[in-house]
Amino acid sequence: MIIQKTYTATDVHVAGQAYRIVKDGPFVHYQSIQELNEQFSLAYQEEIKLLLNEPRGFAGLMGCLIVPPFKSDADAAVIFFDHYGTVPMQYGGIVAVITALLECGQLKARPSNVYRIETINGVVSVTAAIKDGEVKSVKLKSGPCQVVQVNAPVSYFDLNTEVSLVQADHIYAIFDKAELPFEIEMENLPVINQWGQKTIEALEGKYAFSRVILLDHSQKSEGKIKTVTFRPDRYIVRSPGFGTLAACSSYLLRNGDISAGSPIENESLFKGKLRAEYSAQIETSYEFSFSARGFITGMQTYVLDPTDPLFAGFLLK
Structure with missing residues (x-):
């Protein structure tokens, strides 16, 4: 086997929806989360196929790229993506990201239990209840x-x-x-x-x-x-x-x-x-508060072998 590239990812499911959380990827220059979002589909084209397509992924898998925050009041920033490129803010993805960051130690627990995640739709505030090192529930609000x-x-x-x-x-x-x-x-x-x-x-x-x-x-x-x-x-x-x-x-x-x-x-x-x-x-719009829990299902290292005939993967629906 010839290893050309390696990627590590943490998989989390929230009520059955699977998310693959990635913290490493190509180095590209960007000055805002909006600029990263605009460049993502092209700059991460290979990574999208490698990490989400079968045989490593499947048609229902969602991706989350975590990067340092751009805003000073945020704890982390995240880009959500599927097999075709970036997608709007994912409530379940926020739950998955907070769960992975806290349970894996990348984010320190704080007494207030309040954390802020930056997305292309703005900074999302969540409350994560932690007991014995596990995130027992995550609460966040919907848009209108x-x-x-x-x-x-x-x-x-x-x-x-x-x-x-x-x-x-x-x-x-x-x-x-x-x-x-x-x-x-x-x-x-x-x-x-x-x-x-x-x-x-x-x-x-x-x-x-x-x-x-x-x-x-x-x-x-x-x-x-x-x-x-x-x-x-x-x-x-x-x-x-x-x-x-x-x-x-x-x-x-x-x-x-x-x-x-x-x-x-x-x-x-x-x-x-x-x-x-x-x-x-x-007015005529409603807003809601959600409560959910994420479960880490795996931590994997994925490799790209340039001799693999299915290096770009495939999708069955």
């Missing part, structure tokens, strides 16, 4: 979420239903599961997947959306919902999703299905759970 449209008609072959659109970290198209004859359970994955394919085809070209949610709110009186979320490329999101939870909570609040004082727990198809509480309402 707004219901854009409700009960818009959707027709496609034998599909006749309605969709509601919510602007959170993405534009979410929410569908009510009450109309469907199956439950959001793993054994129903094939039929759920078929529903998702058909629904995305029905929406394309008619409504602007970035994610599709199938929402089961039959237990909303108990503060519980279940969801499955699809990306536009038909890939099912692994976790309950911070954005999914905020979008569904906004939708339910807007419809009067839940009260502002009631916490909501979202369970995914894969039994991952996230919790949110109403934080504030600013």
Whole structure:
């Protein structure tokens, strides 16, 4: 084996969503996190493929590049990326980064439990509860979420239903599961997947959306919902999703299905759970506080062998 390059990474999952946290990479000149973000896709093109693509990664893996902060009031700065380049601020990624920095000793625990992470969307403040060296929970706030449209008609072959659109970290198209004859359970994955394919085809070209949610709110009186979320490329999101939870909570609040004082727990198809509480309402927008925990799943060294015929990796979806 010929080793041309090596990279170390820490893997963390948050409610089922996996993040690969990288602290080393090519030396490039930048003077702000915005400038690094602009250069990232080109400067780190090889690293994106090496670290996120199969056989070392998989289609649902997210990347986090940690660098020293640019702002004096921040503890670290982070760029989030997927297989195609940089992506906007990831709430789960913040939880993963704080967990890795504290549990691996790169960030010293402080009595206030408050830490600040710089992103391209600004500095995010989080509260991390630590016990016996473990991060037991991380709390952070969402940005504003707004219901854009409700009960818009959707027709496609034998599909006749309605969709509601919510602007959170993405534009979410929410569908009510009450109309469907199956439950959001793993054994129903094939039929759920078929529903998702058909629904995305029905929406394309008619409504602007970035994610599709199938929402089961039959237990909303108990503060519980279940969801499955699809990306536009038909890939099912692994976790309950911070954005999914905020979008569904906004939708339910807007419809009067839940009260502002009631916490909501979202369970995914894969039994991952996230919790949110109403934080504030600013005009027609809602804000929420999230509580989650990250778990370190591995620390690895990855190598680039230039003789490897699959050095650029591949993706199966």
